[in-house]
Amino acid sequence: MNGLLFAFRASRYAPRSLTRALMWAGFTAQWARHAKPARRLEDNLHRVTGLEGRELRALSRRGMASAARYYAETFELGRMTGATIDARVRVEDPHGAVARIQGDGRAVLALSHSGNWDLVGAYACRHILGVVSVAEVLKPREVFDEFVALREKVGMRILGHEGGSTFRELIRIGKRDGGLICLLADRDLSGTGLEVDMWGHGVKVAPGPAALSAAIGAALIPVHVHYERLHGRGRWAARSRWGVVLRFGAILEPDDAPAESRVEHLTRGWVQFMGEAIEDHPEDWHMLQRFGWTESES
Helix, strand or coil: CCCHHHHHHHHCCCHHHHHHHHHHHHHHHHCCCHHHHHHHHHHHHHHHHHCCHHHHHHHHHHHHHHHHHHHHHHHHHCCCHHHHHHHEEEEECCCCHHHHHHHEEEEEEEEECCCCCHHHHHHHHCEEECCCECCCCCCCCCHHHHHHHHHHCCCCCEEECCCCHHHHHHHHHHHCCCCEEEEEECCCCCCCEEEEECCCCEEHHHHHHHHHHHHHHEEEEEEEEEEEEEEHHHHHHHHCCEEEEEEEEEEEEEHHHHHHHHHHHHHHHHHHHHHHHHHHHHECCCCCCCCEECCCCC
C-alpha cells in the first residue's frame, strides 16, 4: 500500500502522538540520508536565501520538520474540534481583506505551499466564507480521494486539477455561487506559467489566480501561512505547541490593471507579496519538488 494512503487510514485510529512521531521520523530520515526531497528542498532554499553548507543544512532540517508537522496535522484535521482549529489559527489582516471578502461574497486567494493551508482552509470555512480549491490528482487515485474526503469533511469543496475544464468550472462557481476560491499558485501545474522575478531568479508561476480574478471580476488577494510557537493557555487550547499565522496581503483589483496586460499585472502583484513572505519564513515553505526556476537546476 502507498505510504501516504497507509498513513491516512492508520491516523484515523492511532494516537495523535504516534502520528506525529512517525511523520517526524520519516522526514528526519529523508533529511539525514539527503534523499531526493531533501535535496530538492535545499536547492530551492539556497536560491531563496543564498545560504550554503551547514547553514543551509540546518535550514533544510527545520524545513523538513515543518513539512512533517503539516502532514501530521492534516491527518489529524478530521478529528479536530472547531475550538481546536480556532485556537491554532491567528489572522493578520492589515488591509481589511476579510471584511472585503464577506462584503463581496467572493474572492480569489493566491497561496504558496507554506505552513498548513488545509488548517486555514478549515478556519476560513468556519469564520470567513466557504472555500473552493483545486488539488493535484495524486497517484494512486486513492490518495487523492483521501485528501478530498478529509478537506470536504471540514467544509471545503475540492476540484481535481484537470486543466482547462477545471478552470471553466471555477469560473462558473465564481460567477454563480461565489465563495473563497483558494489556489496554490507558487508551483505551476498548467504548463503555461508566467515568468516573473522572485529572489533575483527567473521563475514560472501559475497564471490561474490572476486569470480567474479577471474572468469573474473578483478581488485577488495573496495569502501566506507560517507556523508560530504557542504558549500558555493558547497552547493548551490548541492541543499543540504550534499554531499558524494566516496573513492577508494587499487587495488587488482586476479593474485597476491595464486590460491588455491584466493577468501579468495581477500576477506580479501577488508574487511580490509571496516572495517577501517566503523569504521571511523559508523554513515553512514546503517545496520538496522541482520548482519553476527558468534557469537549469542542479
